[in-house]
Amino acid sequence: MASDRIVLSVPARGEYARTVRMAAAELASRMGMSIDEIDDVRIAVEESFALAAAHASGADVTFTFALEAGAFAATASTPSNTCGEELEEETGSRYARFILESVCDEFEIRTDDGACYIRLLKRVS
Numbered sequence: 001m002a003s004d005r006i007v008l009s010v011p012a013r014g015e016y017a018r019t020v021r022m023a024a025a026e027l028a029s030r031m032g033m034s035i036d037e038i039d040d041v042r043i044a045v046e047e048s049f050a051l052a053a054a055h056a057s058g059a060d061v062t063f064t065f066a067l068e069a070g071a072f073a074a075t076a077s078t079p080s081n082t083c084g085e086e087l088e089e090e091t092g093s094r095y096a097r098f099i100l101e102s103v104c105d106e107f108e109i110r111t112d113d114g115a116c117y118i119r120l121l122k123r124v125s
Contacts, residue, residue: 004067012056012078020063021046027065028072033124040103041072041122047096048076048118051109054093055080055116071105076118083109083116 008023010016024045028038045063052061056078066073100107106121 003069006065006067007062008065009060009062012053012059012061014050014053016061017046017049017053020049020061024063024065024072024074027067028122031067031072031124033072033122037122037125041074044100044103044107044120044122045074045076047099048074048107048120051083051093051096052076052078052080052116052118055083070124072122072124074120076116078116079114080116081111081114083111083118 006023006027008020010019021042025038025042028041033041049061049063057080059079061076061078064075064077066075097109100120103122104120105123106119108117108119110117110119
């Protein structure tokens with residue numbers, strides 16, 4: 001599979017979590033992931049949406065999905081200066097990090113140039 005890139009931008013409101021989750025699940029399915037892997041992708045994308053939306057300050061959350069040979073990558077981004085080390089202090093954020101560590105092969109949260117980035121990677125087994 002050649003690397004495909006899909007970009008989805010949604011308002012940072014809870015009612016759009018399902019939209020992002022379902023788009024990610026469909027893309028993971030298209031890659032041939034197992035049901036368990038698709039569930040992991042759905043959970044990871046929803047958690048990253050919730051984290052990004054909590055720090056979006058009214059802006060949209062933009063997801064960039066990359067379908068690569070053997071891996072599904074997603075990056076949630078939103079304008080914010082409060083998602084790096086500040087997330088370490090918040091109880092809900094610690095819980096979200098625990099979930100992301102459990103369902104992703106790799107993930108990182110960083111602030112760069114006034115934007116919050118949450119990057120996820122799930123490999124196809």
